[in-house]
Amino acid sequence: MAIAKKAIVWGLFAAGGTLTSFILPALIGLFLLVATGNVPENLQFEQFHAFAASWLGKACLFVVLFLSVWHAAHRLRVVVHDFGIRKDALVANAVYTVAAVGTVLAAFYLLAIS
Amino acid sequence: MSRRPYVREMSKTTWYMRNGRYRVYVLRELSSFLVAFYTFLVIYALSVLAAGSAVQWNSFLASQQGVGMIIFHGLALLYFLFYQTFPWFKLAPKAMPIQVGENKVADSKIIGAHYVAWIVVTAFIFWLAGVI
Amino acid sequence: MEHIKADVVIVGAGGAGLRAAIAVAETDPELKVALISKVYPMRSHTCAAEGGAAGVKGADDSLEMHFNDTVGGGDWLCDQDVVEHFVEQAPRELMQLEHWGCPWSREEDGSVAVRPFGGMKKKRTWYAADKSGFHILHTLFQTSLQFPSIKRYDEYFALDLLQLEGKCRGVVAMEMRSGRFFQFDSPVVIMATGGGGQVFPFTTNGAVKTGDGMAMAYRAGVPLKDMEFVQYHPTGLPGTGILLTEGCRGEGGILVNKDGRRYLQDYGMGPESPIGEPVLKTMELGPRDRLSQAFWHEHKKGNTVETPWGHCVMLDMRHLGENKILERLPLVHELAHAYVGVDMIKDPVPVRPVIHFMMGGIDANGKGEAPMPGLFAIGETACSGLHGANRLGSNSLTDLLVSGKRSAQAAIAYAQVTDLTSGEDDLKAQAEGIVAGVRELLQQSGGDESISGIRREMRTALEEGAGIYRDEEGARMACDKVAELRQRYQDIEINDKSNVFNTDLLSALELRNLLDVAETVTQASLERRESRGAHQRLDHTERDDVNFLKHSLCYRESEGRPRVEWSEVTITRSQPGTRDYSGGKK
Amino acid sequence: MGTRQLELEVMRYDPEKDEAPHFQTYSVPCNEDWVILDAINYVKDNIDTTLAYRWSCHMMVCGSCGMMVNGEPVLTCKTFVRDLPDKVRIEPLENFPIERDLVVVLDDVMQKLHQVQPYIVRKDDPPEDAEYKQTRGQLMKFKQLTMCINCMCCYAACPQYGLNKDFIGPAALALAHRYNLDNRDQGKSDRLDILADHNGVWECSFVGACSEVCPKHVDPAAAIQQMKVDGAVEFWKQRLGIPGDKS
């Protein structure tokens, strides 16, 4: 018997959990500012585009999105299980597919920004 | 001869209603919906950005405004802080205990360091965004 | 009834039983071991031992000194050949436990640490904080899991021994959860059922310590030896009887009376040692019997402290400081806080003597061999002559290991030359008789005696007649009382008729065993007309080597009181002398 | 010392008489400094001798007296009357089959304790007449994990064990980790197969209830998370062909 495959995603889940715990509140804070109409200066088109166009900016955004989406996927798999839906393989395939799609989309759009 | 152990089944679908501890746990896990939501929101924002026009970006920003959004983000923020960020910090020393020499570093110190780091990170992001 | 055949049956899965089982399995994996226990192994009362296990460790120590301390501590009633073997094997066995993973406390350099203990001239008590017995038990249990030849019968209650032509041939037990009976056929039975402190009202011993093994052997005609020697531990928590380990004093705790005086100096254990710097073998580090007796005198003098749970003296450990207390004595710190509401970092703790250990037990020699071929006895249930009239703290845990291993080897040797082919019908008939007895007890109804009532009266009788100090009249009254209770036991009522985990029935069976043990304790206390070690007579205050440098042996009589005989004590190199705990200063 | 009348609602079940468990109420005059076990013993000695339950040490070390008291898995010898309301509900430990009254069937967890190979595994012989050196720091790494008394309160608290009886569960996993962390042991890779299997550490979703109820502060939840970290690292090491953990 080898190590269960959960080990693969678990690492991403744990890293993503730590990352989101630290930064998601700030992120939501930014959305909150936007919602009140006070768009932060660097979220204006010019500045934000420039940030996302830089390789450092791309790298940062990608790492954040990548880890977050896999964190969420793995945790959702567990939640579904906890709610009594015991088709784990099916659920795992579904949530990880969505995560993979999210990863590809993030990469695609980031690369498209130049 | 006469054993007949009585098995009490746990309800697979409603077990978390049994006590407060379980409810808190499930609420914690459900924070993953928020993570997923915001992740895809940002990916969507990037797609708008990638389209390359300030007009589209501004109308995206405009679509994010309003009392409804304020309430939504406000609640999301509270939920996330109390059911994900703070519990995660509280649990951090369990997964990654630190031992210096003979003694374990007190959990409270590790947790405290997390809070300090969190404030720094948050400030950094706000600085990056040009808020401060 | 079901039959189980085994090469070695071990009754009791405490420290002694587990050590023996591992020794058999290691020596010969082909031998089938049946390990029977009325509780899961890790519930055995070895788990409660706090202080540690003695074995020579330091360069300044020697086997000779450990020998002398043990023999002197036992007031020369020890069989010295047994002590010699014991002190020699002790370090080896404790090291073995280290190799098996026991989390011993450590010195700075990573070697195993030792602490001082009462009656010991050198630091030689190996310890794992204040949960030494607990860690020893769990290490042994976990280690035993790797041996497939050890088959455990957890929660099986052993009822009685089977014998053929004077030889032990097995045991009958009841599976507690089904009420089914099992006949274990085997050329050897090793009894490792622990002590019987539950005959007394106020004890550190857990509910399981009901002397079952002693009673089984006794009923099978094997004598119980030195039963009058019952050890009081000087520092029990009032109310519950929970032990505060001798390690408390080993680390430097002091005992004071209501005036704050370290009263031990008034009982031949002075002069006072400096506070916080305990001196070995004097004052608080005197032997348990002396300390407990000193309490009795203080109480008589009106020097004790009145607490909601009765009269106490105070154990003061404040000068040890928070760090030392939390590092070395975390369990007792927690226990005192929980059960009497005292934080020993800030306040002295009330304590009083409490029944702790039985030096006596099934008559056995150093190899564990009882006078009945095929029967072995080890650990607290046995009396191998190691502890004499007073056991030194921390010698018992080591004894479990030493006697466990040695008896296993003797048992294997015996099993190999024993023929098992004959007598099956006879054994079966015996087993059926035993089972019928239990069934009858279960069916019994309409009696007007209660288990708890008889138990309570027995305990009171023993405390009054066979307590710290005894005399002719008190002992005689206790004997009479126990005899009366044995009679009244015939009329007990068992309300529970279920086959499944019937604890009512089990309590009744345990009570029968307790009464058997009680009758030997009181009878031997009556007939030993001298004072020695833990046995102190107000009417015979001196030790009498002319008449009583002997082991007492209680034999069961089919009618009436037990018969007491006397046997020689083996003396090799230490002639009886005086026990000196004055720190060498006269 | 004051006394207080406590209403004990005790779950009863005798498989030879009852279809299913039911409650029986006893009124017990308790001393304020009693623990719940004392109250139960009072019932046994004075009111109803047929009540079945396990206990022995009365000092929180033997691990036999675990029960549900007002819905929480606790050691009844550690649960004080003074901290409880006048009505107390006592049930056998959750998540285990009930054998009789307050006695549960422990076969499953006993088997699990066995399964994780909780003993020192060495590929070489121990030093002769000497100990393995172990610094206090090395001892401290696993010391807390040696405190487990197998009371199984953690199993009664863990919903993942409740939902899936194949999950190895908190105490057994913590025990495995105790040996993995012991510098005298070399069996970590032997244990990996069982621990890192899907019924091993991965079935734990870090509910944390096990650690919250543990009367000995063993913190199995922490042990399991640490093993997950180990498992994840080991997994990638194996995949990438980096020599595995041979410590």
Ligand SMILES: Cc1cc2nc3c(=O)[nH]c(=O)nc-3n(C[C@H](O)[C@H](O)[C@H](O)COP(=O)(O)OP(=O)(O)OC[C@H]3O[C@@H](n4cnc5c(N)ncnc54)[C@H](O)[C@@H]3O)c2cc1C
């Ligand atoms: C509180 C306390 C502290 C102590 N501290 C120390 C110390 O610091 N140092 C020291 O050296 N000694 C100490 N002792 C003494 C020592 O712990 C005991 O003498 C020793 O543990 C006894 O071990 P044992 O294996 O003989 O019996 P136990 O550990 O009592 O085991 C008895 C076994 O027999 C089984 N059994 C009993 N009856 C039956 C039956 N009818 N059928 C089936 N199975 C049965 C039980 O299930 C159990 O498994 C202490 C004792 C106490 C009570």
Ligand code: SF4
């Ligand atoms: S980990 Fe704690 S709760 Fe679980 S069995 Fe061990 S001591 Fe009991």
Ligand code: F3S
């Ligand atoms: S409660 Fe259960 S899910 Fe994990 S953290 Fe403890 S084992």
Ligand code: FES
């Ligand atoms: S009775 Fe031993 S732990 Fe409670």
